Amino acid sequence: MSASSPLPLPALDPAEITALTDSYFTRTRRIVEHFGDIDVTYAVFMRRPVLFACKPAIDWLGAVAKARGVNFTVEPRFAEGDRVGAGEPLFYLTGSFRHLVELETLYLQKLGAACVAAFNAYAMACELPAVAFLAMEARHTTGPEMMALMAYAASVGSAAARRDVGAKGFIGGANDATAAFFGAAAGLGTMPHALIGYAGSTLRAAEMFVETFPDTPLTVLPDYYGREVTDTLAVCRRFPDMAAAGLLSVRLDTHGGRFLEGLDPQKSYAVLERHAPQSFRQYRTEEELKWLVGTGVSAAAIFRLREELDAAGFPAVKIVASSGFGPAKCKVMASVQAPIDVVGTGSFLPDDWPETYATSDIVRYGERDSVKIGREFLLRPKV
DSSP states (O other): OOTTSOOOOOOOOHHHHHHHSOHHHHHHHHHHHHHOOOEEEEEEEESSOEEOOOHHHHHHHHHHHHHHTOOOEEEESSOTTOEEOTTOEEEEEEEEHHHHGGGHHHHHHTTHHHHHHHHHHHHHHHHSTTSEEEEOOGGGSSSHHHHHHHHHHHHHHHHHHHHHHOOOEEEEESSSTTGGGGTOSSOOOOOOHHHHHHHSSHHHHHHHHHHHSTTSOEEEOOTTTTOHHHHHHHHHHHSHHHHHTTOEEEEEOOOTTSOOTTOOHHHHHHHHHHHOGGGGSSOOOHHHHHHHHSSSSOHHHHHHHHHHHHHTTOTTOEEEEESSOOHHHHHHHHHTTOOOSEEEEOTTSOSSGGGGOEEEEEEEETTEEOOOTTOGGGSOOOO
């Protein structure tokens, strides 16, 4: 399985499709059955720029056609990972009106969010091309189908960023079910905060992990007790060979209610002044300033932890940054060249849900072109 072969989406039987689709489509099907079927062509589009990530929907349409013993013709206007402008048809879909009319609700569900998520993943990977990304979207989705669509979208955006700017992009996902989208055999990640609470200390949690999984690289969470620096160095000193070999990483996930250990507003500004003195000599929004010098996982926090690791003799220990790393935060981190090795994020998921609404309009009935007034731009170009 790869970005070119999404997880299978079941071709529902006709009764399930009727139950799940909008009722006016079902009534239209019955009218067409009464008055006579006709071949129609749909133009499918979105109102905002996206990346083309339509294969799950197109494959599902193919599976439905096969199950019904009919043919649908799908004409993609782009390849997976291509940029698509607002209003540009993603693909044309032709077939029996009777068989297609009830499918619109369901194939649109598999399009919009995936195309927007792919666009976001692409933007993030392009902003930080030297940084590897880990897809951690699963807990923010509504179930297995959305989880698969979002992970697939991240793989499409990531592949496009590798193609366009040589980015590392997304190297894995957080669970086994979607790992193959990223060319991995299993999900990545080593410990949640729950394990640290169980162990009673960050160091003990690390020891438990290494004892249980001795051949697996370790990523430790040091913020549970608010001692990001102290506990990080304690783990490094406990496992110096892993630290020297680059098999030890530290995941910064400090929540937005507090600063990283040892920082406050004044000290955070001082850290940025040492490493990125030009970062304040341009306009910054309030949110951007927080990402630079505020609470949580700020650029100052990342620079500070890197300073401490290097000063203690652990330059090979990697920093994994998480907590709200969407396109805008990645852009800010790129502007100051924050020393991030990996970003763990589910923030490529769309944050403005109305932007994910895909639309499908019929543009041809038999041999007659026709579309509602204002949508003439969807008509198939004459050749």
